[in-house]
Amino acid sequence: MTTRQNLVGTAQRRVDGRAKVTGAARYAAEFAATDLLHGVVVSSAIARGKITRIDSKAAAAVPGVVKIYTHENRPRTAWLDSSYSDEVAPPGHPFRALRSAEIMFSGQPVALVVAGDFETATYAASLIEVAYAAEAPQTDLDRQRSESYVPPKKRSGIEPPPKPRGDADRAFAGAPVRVQQEYRVAVEHHNPMEPHATTVVWEGGGAITVHDKIQGVTNTHAYIQGVFGLSADKVRVLSPFVGGGFGSGLRPQYQLFLSVLAALDLERSVRVVLTRDQMFTFGHRPLAIQTVSLGAEADGRLTAILHDSVQETSRFEDYQENQVNWSGMLYRCDNTKLGYELAKLDTYTPADMRAPGAVLGLYALEAAMDELAYATGIDPVELRLRNYIDDRDQNTNKRLTSKALRDCYIQGAERFGWSRRDARPRSMTEGRELVGWGMATGVWEAMMQKTSARATLTADGRLEVATATADIGTGTYTILTQIGADALGLRMEDVTARLGDTSLPHAPLEGGSWTAASAGTAVQIACETVREAVFKLARRLDGSPLANVDLDHVTFRDGRIEVTNDPSRSVSLADAVKSSKGGKVEAEETASPSMIQQMRYVAYTHSAVFVEVKVDEELGVVRVTRVVSAVAAGKILNLKTARSQILGGIVMGIGSALHEESVLDHDFGRFMNHNLAEYHVPANADIGAIDVIFVDEPDDKASPIGVKGLGEIGIVGTGAAVANAIYHATGKRVRDLPITIDKLL
Ligand code: MOS
Secondary structure, three states: OOOOOOOOOEOOOOOOHHHHHHOOOOOHHHOOOOOOEEEEEEEOOOOOEEEEEEEOHHHHOOOOEEEEEEOOOOOOOOOOOOOOOOOOOOOEOOOOOOOOOEEOOOOOEEEEEEEOOHHHHHHHHHOOEEEEEEOOOOOOHHHHHHHOEOOOOOOOOOOOOOOOEOOHHHHHHOOOEEEEEEEEEOOEOOOOOOOOEEEEEEEEOOEEEEEEOOOEHHHHHHHHHHHHOOOHHHEEEEOOOOOOOOOOOOOOOHHHHHHHHHHHHHOOOEEEEOOOHHHHOOOOEOOEEEEEEEEEOOOOOEEEEEEEEEEEEEOOEOOOOOOOHHHHOOOOOOOEEEEEEEEEEOOOOOOOOOOOOHHHHHHHHHHHHHHHHHHHOOOHHHHHHHOOOOOOEOOOOEEEOOOOHHHHHHHHHHHHOHHHOOOOOOOOEEOOEEEEEEEEEEEEEOOOOOEEEEEEEEOOOOEEEEOOEOOOOOOHHHHHHHHHHHHHOOOHHHEEEEOOEOOOOOOOOOOOOOHHHHHHHHHHHHHHHHHHHHHHHHHHOOOOOOOOOOHHHEEEEOOEEEEOOEEEEEEEHHHHHHOOOOOEEEEEEEEOOOHHHHHHEEOEEEEEEEEEEEEEOOOOEEEEEEEEEEEEOEOOOEHHHHHHHHHHHHHHHHHHHHOOOOOEEOOOOEEOOOOOOOOOOOOHHHEEEEEEEEOOOOOOOOOOOOEOOOOOOOOOOHHHHHHHHHHHHHOOOOOEEOOOHHHHO
């Protein structure tokens, strides 16, 4: 069979772009319902202690208020107290809103005010008086690290650090060149543009339709069933559009619980939208105190790598991520020792945030590598090439499906002009500004998850491809449209992708950069099945010009099936479909990762990030004027949306390096800058030229369609590259991100 891929691999505009910019694409808080009620959340003013009294009389007296929920009158609808879990819940006990008088984190929801309109609910919520018996919160990781512990093994699905290799302590002690430093990145909050929100539509008969801000409807679906004891057929969850996620939408958040609770109790439709302030009351990238020790020969060859992390988690869950394992696999080294511990704080549980673990771990490792480059006097790119390994993953001893990182270094350096770098700090200037060039490596896992998809070809010659997965802004609608169109020889506009609905074939969360590989493969397989079925129909047509031809000798093109070496003999897809019994040809298929391949191989994406900064020393102002990121991520489905993913990751990495910081006041145990005025993310004016290179990386094992995924690799290493460039410009080695003005003056 000839596969003419004329769309996959090209740059295509987003098929959902027009819907998004015209407002036709609707988000969780935008769905209408008859007699919709509005719930507003009252947040705890303390971080730890107990509610001693809650007075909602004045609020209840406001005309239009329907009901006020607190821990004192929480209805029994949420009766399965032990089942508050979800697809990515870490070990422990997920937070249960309004369950008791106990306060476990600042901003914890203590009441939900439900009224006929949002303004009334907001006003009434301001009248609720809560008295607390407060205890001193412990939110300082530097103090709590003395009580750190090794997290329970593997229960979270996160691989614990591998066993030590060789004798890292001895090798480090005896190494001719040594670097040993502590590195930190400030707590960050995801801050997607779309706030977390849920609209629950009461359908009668105990059934609900839930429009939730979630990166995967099946997670919300299972959560509602678990918590409220509803059967699967009573709940339908939709999130066709998600206004950014970055991981904050992986787990069901408390507005979902509260809106469903009220809807079931009142037998009405209810919407709850969290405020921007409240977006700082759940899930954040954790603070971790990391120590990296590198030992090397004078020629730069690594003889010892030690990497330890102590990371915060909540009192109630052991949130874990992979921060240190990367240091055991990225560079060739015989002696490694990796450690990872948690310490409990009185905050909400941290959450996965774009490249969780890798952003922190690779910042530390790659900043230390830069320090080693200066300690040995070896160029940073050359240092990495001297320690390059491509035959296996040293942590697992498995083979790599592919690794084109060397090409990333070479092509990235070439494009950036790295060879013109004068390595001496403070040696490069332009006018009154210091110029710094820094680089770093990025790495992320390439995963595939079991995913189902359906393909339906109708008699009008149109194809629909459908799977429950979300498009969190990454371009999933577009790439699935391209795959479907190519498989059946159609144009983009002849194909519709449907996503984000539990009535569609099952898919896991959109996360971990696995969606393109997983949903893409599922759609590909479903379309191949449709292709065979429609071909059979075409061959059976009366007097079919394809009667004696087999599938290997036809081409699907322009809505027709034609004999490859005699295109004058052809049948239209529409005619073939019309001859089918139901007037359509449909197939549902499930794509699963190959177990045998997973036993023998591991797959990673890689990048080499090159950054130019300009620093005005008198003002302490840093500008990132130029970034080149060379990425190896297997097959690229859509050059435009792929580039956008890398751009977004780089911008977020610049935010991590220079801007983003959630400031905890340890007296209050509260994030103080809980708004976008004081929590800084890069604005357009902060971003200079960004150049993205996709190096060629054929891979037939990472996933059946050769795709590795791109959602996360763009951010990894970017923070280190910026910090390394700032060192080169200024001679100041700042080891805690973000590098704000005060740290440079
Ligand atoms: Mo990502 S942190 O898996 O949304």
